[in-house]
Amino acid sequence: MENTKICTKCGIEYPATLEYFGKAKGGKFGRKAICRICETSKHKIYRENNKEKITAQSKIYCEKNKESIRAKHKIYRENNKEKMTSKHKIYYENNKEKITSKRKIYRENLSDSYVKELLTGKSGLSCKDIQQELIEIKRVQILIKRHIKNQTT
Numbered sequence: 491m492e493n494t495k496i497c498t499k500c501g502i503e504y505p506a507t508l509e510y511f512g513k514a515k516g517g518k519f520g521r522k523a524i525c526r527i528c529e530t531s532k533h534k535i536y537r538e539n540n541k542e543k544i545t546a547q548s549k550i551y552c553e554k555n556k557e558s559i560r561a562k563h564k565i566y567r568e569n570n571k572e573k574m575t576s577k578h579k580i581y582y583e584n585n586k587e588k589i590t591s592k593r594k595i596y597r598e599n600l601s602d603s604y605v606k607e608l609l610t611g612k613s614g615l616s617c618k619d620i621q622q623e624l625i626e627i628k629r630v631q632i633l634i635k636r637h638i639k640n641q642t643t
């Protein structure tokens with residue numbers, strides 16, 4: 491018989507699988523007390539209410555721990571090269587359409603993360619160097635480029 495678990499937040503009973511509950515060491519069946527759906531909405535609400543705080547925090551964290559984060563990532567990458575590649579590959583294969591359409595939306599809307607990606611990718615800037623102002627400037631630059639392209643074609 492399959493184990494089930496009742497989410498403490500929404501009170502709905504789900505199978506106690508990773509699909510419905512996140513991992514938690516001390517939790518019943520090794521799962522969290524709150525279901526993934528509630529967790530996501532909780533995070534979303536939190537994020538929306540604390541947008542500036544989170545941005546500032548991650549910026550500070552990023553600056554303070556730049557070296558150690560980089561070193562950690564490097565070690566992790568080196569130790570898990572094959573695992574990561576195959577994991578990414580599987581994820582990509584399974585979510586191809588989702589990823590492509592998401593990227594398309596990001597591209598069309600010129601979301602902060604998309605613009606940031608362009609900035610870090612081409613110029614070699616690190617997250618410390620990318621201020622919101624720079625994102626705005628880059629966004630305008632892209633818009634101008636796209637505008638010109640549309641006119642010439």
Ligand SMILES: [Zn+2]
Pocket residue numbers: 497498499500501502524525526527528529
């Ligand atoms: Zn729930």
